[in-house]
Amino acid sequence: MNPWLLSVIAWLPPLALPLWVAARGSLPARLVAVQLATNVTILILVLTSFAFDQTILIDLPLTLAALSLPGTLMLALFIERWL
Template structure:
């Protein structure tokens, strides 16, 4: 197992607390956990692209990074309507 694969495994483990917070935390904490999860997922995709030498993972990571911020804004807007 290479260092890149260990890094990918570590990032995958780092997603677990984000999932727990998204399921059980108050609403605004869920938003923070969601934004952190998208950042960690983007990094995970970049590491996997390096491990498996697949360029498509770079493209998916780029799209995820570009859509993470607007997605968070839409989520906040929906929360404002509900409150």
């Protein structure tokens, strides 16, 4: 096991808290939790690409990073209008 894979495993438990808040929290807390879960997921994906020496896989977390804020804003707009 290399240090990159150990760091991926170490970041999995901190991902559980925002996922739990996104499922159970109030509406503003859910939006913040989704954004935090996205950021932790980006970090996990980057570490995974380095752990397996597949730097070509870095495109997915970069795309997710570019689309996470607009996606959260669209979700907030949807919630404001229809819920």
